[in-house]
Amino acid sequence: xxxxxxxxxxxxxxxxxxxxxxxxxxxxxxxxxxxxxxxxxxxxxxxxxxxxxxxxxxxxxxxxxxxxxxxxxxxxxxxxxxxxxxxxxxxxxxxxxxxxxxxxxxxxxxxxxxxxxxxxxxxxxxxxxxxxxxxxxxxxxxxxxxxxxxxxxxxxxxxxxxxxxxxxxxxxxxxxxxxxxxxxxxxxxxxxxxxxxxxxxxxxxxxxxxxxxxxxxxxxxxxxxxxxxxxxxxxxxxxxxxxxxxxxxxxxxxxxxxxxxxxxxxxxxxxxxxxxxxxxxxxxxxxxxxxx
Amino acid sequence: xxxxxxxxxxxxxxxxxxxxxxxxxxxxxxxxxxxxxxxxxxxxxxxxxxxxxxxxxxxxxxxxxxxxxxxxxxxxxxxxxxxxxxxxxxxxxxxxxxxxxxxxxxxxxxxxxxxxxxxxxxxxxxxxxxxxxxxxxxxxxxxxxxxxxxxxxxxxxxxxxxxxxxxxxxxxxxxxxxxxxxxxxxxxxxxxxxxxxxxxxxxxxxxxxxxxxxxxxxxxxxxxxxxxxxxxxxxxxxxxxxxxxxxxxxxxxxxxx
Amino acid sequence: xxxxxxxxxxxxxxxxxxxxxxxxxxxxxxxxxxxxxxxxxxxxxxxxxxxxxxxxxxxxxxxxxxxxxxxxxxxxxxxxxxxxxxxxxxxxxxxxxxxxxxxxxxxxxxxxxxxxxxxxxxxxxxxxxxxxxxxxxxxxxxxxxxxxxxxxxxxxxxxxxxxxxxxxxxxxxxxxxxxxxxxxxxxxxxxxxxxxxxxxxxxxxxxxxxxxxxxxxxxxxxxxxxxxxxxxxxxxxxxxxxxxxxxxxxxxxxxxxxxxxxxxxxxxxxxxxxxxxxxxxxxxxxxxxxxxxxxxxxxxxxxxxxxxxxxxxxxxxxxxxxxxxxxxxxxxxxxxxxxxxxxxxx
Numbered sequence: 094x095x096x097x098x099x100x101x102x103x104x105x106x107x108x109x110x111x112x113x114x115x116x117x118x119x120x121x122x123x124x125x126x127x128x129x130x131x132x133x134x135x136x137x138x139x140x141x142x143x144x145x146x147x148x149x150x151x152x153x154x155x156x157x158x159x160x161x162x163x164x165x166x167x168x169x170x171x172x173x174x175x176x177x178x179x180x181x182x183x184x185x186x187x188x189x190x191x192x193x194x195x196x197x198x199x200x201x202x203x204x205x206x207x208x209x210x211x212x213x214x215x216x217x218x219x220x221x222x223x224x225x226x227x228x229x230x231x232x233x234x235x236x237x238x239x240x241x242x243x244x245x246x247x248x249x250x251x252x253x254x255x256x257x258x259x260x261x262x263x264x265x266x267x268x269x270x271x272x273x274x275x276x277x278x279x280x281x282x283x284x285x286x287x288x289x290x291x292x293x294x295x296x297x298x299x300x301x302x303x304x305x306x307x308x309x310x311x312x313x314x315x316x317x318x319x320x321x322x323x324x325x326x327x328x329x330x331x332x333x334x335x336x337x338x339x340x341x342x343x344x345x346x347x348x349x350x351x352x353x354x355x356x357x358x359x360x361x362x363x364x365x366x367x368x369x370x371x372x373x374x375x376x377x378x379x380x381x382x383x384x385x
Numbered sequence: 386x387x388x389x390x391x392x393x394x395x396x397x398x399x400x401x402x403x404x405x406x407x408x409x410x411x412x413x414x415x416x417x418x419x420x421x422x423x424x425x426x427x428x429x430x431x432x433x434x435x436x437x438x439x440x441x442x443x444x445x446x447x448x449x450x451x452x453x454x455x456x457x458x459x460x461x462x463x464x465x466x467x468x469x470x471x472x473x474x475x476x477x478x479x480x481x482x483x484x485x486x487x488x489x490x491x492x493x494x495x496x497x498x499x500x501x502x503x504x505x506x507x508x509x510x511x512x513x514x515x516x517x518x519x520x521x522x523x524x525x526x527x528x529x530x531x532x533x534x535x536x537x538x539x540x541x542x543x544x545x546x547x548x549x550x551x552x553x554x555x556x557x558x559x560x561x562x563x564x565x566x567x568x569x570x571x572x573x574x575x576x577x578x579x580x581x582x583x584x585x586x587x588x589x590x591x592x593x594x595x596x597x598x599x600x601x602x603x604x605x606x607x608x609x610x611x612x613x614x615x616x617x618x619x620x621x622x623x624x625x626x627x628x629x630x631x632x633x634x635x636x637x638x639x640x641x642x
Numbered sequence: 643x644x645x646x647x648x649x650x651x652x653x654x655x656x657x658x659x660x661x662x663x664x665x666x667x668x669x670x671x672x673x674x675x676x677x678x679x680x681x682x683x684x685x686x687x688x689x690x691x692x693x694x695x696x697x698x699x700x701x702x703x704x705x706x707x708x709x710x711x712x713x714x715x716x717x718x719x720x721x722x723x724x725x726x727x728x729x730x731x732x733x734x735x736x737x738x739x740x741x742x743x744x745x746x747x748x749x750x751x752x753x754x755x756x757x758x759x760x761x762x763x764x765x766x767x768x769x770x771x772x773x774x775x776x777x778x779x780x781x782x783x784x785x786x787x788x789x790x791x792x793x794x795x796x797x798x799x800x801x802x803x804x805x806x807x808x809x810x811x812x813x814x815x816x817x818x819x820x821x822x823x824x825x826x827x828x829x830x831x832x833x834x835x836x837x838x839x840x841x842x843x844x845x846x847x848x849x850x851x852x853x854x855x856x857x858x859x860x861x862x863x864x865x866x867x868x869x870x871x872x873x874x875x876x877x878x879x880x881x882x883x884x885x886x887x888x889x890x891x892x893x894x895x896x897x898x899x900x901x902x903x904x905x906x907x908x909x910x911x912x913x914x915x916x917x918x919x920x921x922x923x924x925x926x927x928x929x930x931x932x933x934x935x936x937x938x939x940x941x942x943x944x945x946x947x948x949x950x951x952x953x954x955x956x957x958x959x960x961x962x963x964x965x966x967x968x969x970x971x972x973x974x975x976x977x978x979x980x981x982x983x984x985x986x987x988x
Contacts, residue, residue, distance in 0.1 A: 176961045182843045185960030187701050188673040204844035212700050435879050459885030466880055473875045474930035483873055487885035491869070491933070492646040517929075537884065 133239060136186055137162060138178050139197035141228075141366035142219065145235045146195070148247050148367040154239075156189040163360040164368070183208040195238060197221045221365065223288035225251065228369050247367045254370020258294060258377045265384045266298040268318035268348065270308060270340070272327035277308040277340060279316075285363045286322070292369075293376035295320070313342030320383050321348045322376075324359040355379040386411050386544060386577050389443040392431055394424075394601075401427045403601040409579065409594075411544050414572040416592035417581045420622050423598040425581045426467055426550050432579065433464045433548045446544065459487040463537040464548040467581075469530050477521070477529050478514040481505055484536035500539035504532040507567055509560065523555040531564060538576070547571060547578040553587070565591045585639045589613055590631070597621055613637040649934055656941040660714070663945060667710050667952040672960045673701045680706060704846070712845035713951045714944040715853040716910055719860070719902040721943020724917020725924075725936050726864055729871030730895045731799045734925070734980050737917035738782070738903040741804055742811030744914070746785030747778040747907040749815040754778075756822050771852060771908070779904030785811050786900050798877075840911040840966040842951050849909045856905045860898040865940065867891060868933035875930065913947070913966055915973025920946055922976050946972075 136157040137143040143162035146155060152165065157173045159181070175185050178201045186194065186209070194209060194216040201218075209216050217238040219231055229248045236244035267290045269280040280286045281302040290297050298318035306312075321337055331337060334354050343349035357379070361372050387409045394402035402424045409415055417425045430436045432443060434450045443450045445462070453461075463484070473480055478501065485497040493501075505511040508528040513521065518529065531552055538545045547568065553561045561584075568578050569591050582588045588595060588609070595612040597605040599621040605612045618626050624641060631638040669680045675698055683702045686694050720738065727736040738744050754777035758770060788811065793804035870891050873881040878888045906913070920942045924935040950968040957963055 173960070180962065180964075182955070182962055184701060184705055184955075185672050187697055187705070188671075188960070190697065207844070207846075208705070211704055213696055430879075433883070435882070455882070455887055456885035459883060462883075464880070464883045466877065468877075469880075470875060470877055474925070475872070475875070476929065479872070479929075479931060480876075483876065483884060486869055486873055491866075 133193055134189065134191045135239065136175070136189060136191040136194045138175075138181075138195065138201065139199075139219075139221070140164070140360050141221065141231065141364040142195050142197060142235055143168070144360075144364055144366035144368060145232050145247070146239060149236055149239065149241050149244060151239055151241065156191060157186060161360065161363075163358075164364065178202060178205065181205055183212060187212060187214075193217070193239065195219070195235060223283075223285045223365055225255065225292065225369065228365050231365075232367065250367065251370040254374050255292065257370075257374045258292065259381060261294045261377075261381060261384060263384070264294065264296045265319040265380050266317065266347075267295040267320045267322050267380065268298040268313065268316055268346075269322040270327070270337075271305060272323060272331040272337075274330070277331075278305040279308045279312065280305055285365050288365075289362060289369075289372055289376060290322070292373040293380055295376070295380050308341065310342030313340075314345045317346050318348045319351075320353045320355055320380060321346075323354070323356040324362065325356045326359055328354070328356040353383040355383055386413075387432060387443065387445050387546060387579075389432060392428070392443075394427055394431055394436065400601045402431065405598075405601075405603055407432065407596065407603075409546075409577050411577060412572055412575045412593075413577050414569060414591060414593045415577070415579045415596060416588035416594070417579065417596045417598060418583070418585055418588050419598035419604065422600075423621075424601040425598055427601075428598070429464075429548055429550050429579060429581055433462065434458075435464070445546070456487050459537065460540055460542055461544075462546040462548065463534045465530060465534045465550060465552050467550040467554070469526060471519075471526075473518045475518055476514070477510060477516050477518050478505070480518050480529055481510075481514075481533045481536055484533035487537065488540070496539075500536045501532075504536040504539065507535065507563075508532040509563065524557060524560065527552070527555050528560060528564075531567075535567065535571075538571075543575060545571075545576045547576065547580075549578065549580040551581050551583065553582065553584065561587065585613065585618070586631075589636045589639065590634060609637055613639060649937065652934070652938060653941065656938060656945065660941055660945050660948070663948050663952070664710055664714070667713075667948055668702075668706055670952050670956050671701070671706060673705075675702075708847055708850060709842050709845040709951070710948060711850050712842050712853065712910070713948040715850060715857055716842070716906045716913070717916060717943040717945070717947025718940045719853070719857055719906055719943070720913065720916035720947070721920035721939040722861070722864060722936065723899040723902045725921045725932070725939040726867075726871075726895050726899050727917070728921055729867075729874055729932055729936075730892060730899075731794070731801075731804055732875060733799055733801050733804065734922065735801065735805060735918070735977075736799075737915075738899065739912065739914040740918065741789045741808035742785045742815070743782045743789075743900065743903045744907050744912050745808075745812040745815030746788075747782040747904045748912055749819055750781030750784075751775075751778040751904075751908055752819045752822050771849065775852065775905055775908040778908035779901055782904040782907070783897070783900035786896050790896065840913045840964060841962075842910055842965065843962065844909075853905055853909060856901060860902050861940065863894055864898050865937050867894070868931075868936040871932035871936065872930075913969060915969040915976075916943055916947055918973050918980075919969070919976055922980065 133151065133154040134156045135146060135151065135154045137146055137155055138159045140161040140163065143155065143158050144164055146152070147165050147168070152168065153171065155168060155172045157175045158168060160174055160177050162168065173189055175181055181202065183205065191214055194214055196216065196218050198218050198220050219234050221227065221231060228251065232244050232247050236242065269286040269290065271278040271280065279299055280297070281299045281304055282297060283303045284305065287297045298316035299312070321343065323337065328337060334352065337343065337354050338349055338352065348354065357372070357375060361368055361375070389405070389407045392402050392405040393400065405428060417428060419425055427436070434443065445453065481501050481504065482493060482497070485493060485500060489497055502511065505514055508531045510525060510528045510532055513525060518526065521529065534547070538547060549568065552564055556564060565587060568580060572578050592609060595607065595609050596603060597612050597617060604621045605617045613628060615626060615628050618639060626639055626641045629638050629640065665681060668684060671680070675683050680702055683694065683698050684707060687699050687703050724737040727738065727741070728734055730736065751774050754774045758773055789804060789807045792807045793800050870881070870886045873884050873886045874888070882888045920939045921935055924938055924942060928934040928938070951965055954963045954965045954968055
């Protein structure tokens, strides 16, 4: 009896799934007959790369991005969010029928990489260096990959923006804190935030380790930053300025005592794409304000 | 049929069995009796090849018991254990059918079903065959295992051996006698049985030979008349007793106290 | 009296159920085959139709079909290993994950990955897989020996000891693996964390072939042992009297379950509870008759894991729900149900 019910419910599930499939198919065929065909269908799996492709004028060619590709915002309407490269699988990528996949060598799931290579879709993986030259090279490489040679103006913009960075006499010590839920990590050296802080005229309060490590009150006190630096979303999630001041060790630092807390958009800070100059200038202004 | 010489079984320095000699012919019903801790169950285990007790050679049908192939051996001998598992999540008939495992691979044959059913009748558990084993009383479970062990030896082989370790525990009087009748019938067909019993009177009534044990040693061996003397018994049990003749069967009757 | 023919009957309808689910799973996914059903495309792949687009072929064959087959193989082996262990330990809670086999396998495989990361470029893929697989098997085997020694004596299992040694092994595995993750470099770190999650997304036909070989070897030895496991319920001594070679049986179960658990962990990471759920459900239908539940768990394990995996990639499409969550969702309540029953019998 139990088996009969089990079998029957499976059959019902199968039938209803088939119906759903049918409905979905109808939707997708309708949509594709309305949008005009373009020469490239690009999937970009990195925020910075997405920005480069968009800045080069190919935003309409992007059919899928990863979850960190938040800029330009108009992409939300035209490109599908495929999730985080750590947990993404191949089928959603293939479902948007890309002709070109652009990815960064950082963070991507090696199994996903294998599957992308097996799919025989043209794929370019770029090394991402968090320096000005590295960014310029990335722009040049991405441009080459999509067959566009008109990238110089992007590099020029970066240089122009960077010229607006004002040096700060006494370099403030900046501590970047990644706050997500209950998890608090601080940035050591060799991260995009570390590089950006340098470009903006500050110095990383942490110099004795690389990459991200969990926040410890001792480390925070030892670093004694003048300014605390967050992603806007992270700071909000942690309870705003008040929440930040309550974080372990902060009250003993210059930043904590003087209540110097700044935040910037995550995509802008970690993208290291065409808006690099903008990001540096933005951070520079915030630092100047907070070190008067 | 089964011969064992100078069996020694030690646990650390303690002799559980000390120089025990035993020999059994076809058609014999041997009862092993004695006080607690005398080593009766251990002797049975050694003879049944459960415990490997060192160098002794137990000869079963003139072949060392260790030389027998396990599956073949299981058609010649079966053992009823004193402590049976309390938790077998199966139906009664499945438990009894296990006794026929030496005879079929995947599908029980007609003779297996027949053996199972007839032995369930014999021990009066046939009406329980579709019940879940775990819901039975202690005595009923006992009878289920008895029928399993009996079913195991339902075959055409001559001269089989049945080991039974306290098979009458938890059984009511009627079933106790029934069980003994079954074992007696078994031995009357040129098979043998070695039974550990607590009730000396039942042993006296049914057994052909008695092995009286105390502290791991053989205290007395012989027919019930020979073994069951007041001196032998009170010495072994350290308890006074009197012997008289059973009014009906003229077997020895032991009265303690 | 349940006979062999009844068993064949149940095997037949379960197999049909499995096929139905496989077809459903094949047709599930975000990729659009342009009006055709995935099933039709599969047919074309098998016929060698050259007009098929590469992408279509790739998604149907290398992505969906490979994954479905892997779910079937791993689900089956996880269920059978659970049933076999429960026969060995005579307890319904004995499963690869609860007694620490998967943690032991994960630990040694993690070590292999970190060490192997140094030699990655010099070794062909098949050898890499084998190294991880073999390490996982050794890990499962060593854990098995440890648990067995600690928790059984004289053929009787102390359930509490069995589960606690599982907890201990899991703790050791967790700490050492965590440490390896902490000290490892970027590449190795990525390999470790992803593989630890438990997922069938990385299915390939090479892995499936290896898994099939392991499955065939193990099943030839284990599946006929249903009768023997029944006899073990009487106790090891009585099972021996029935003509069952108990020592050999124990060795076979230990080695084969370690082999199966190790291979599954090596290729899909830790997927828990399958070995708990499947035997439990089968016992509700067939009681503890291993002659039935052992072969049937081979099919039902596939059904369970394939169904769970298909849900995991359709419920939150295009994202995927980690399959361990779904199996734990089912397994948790069942664990509690077993505990309640156990308490009643105390």
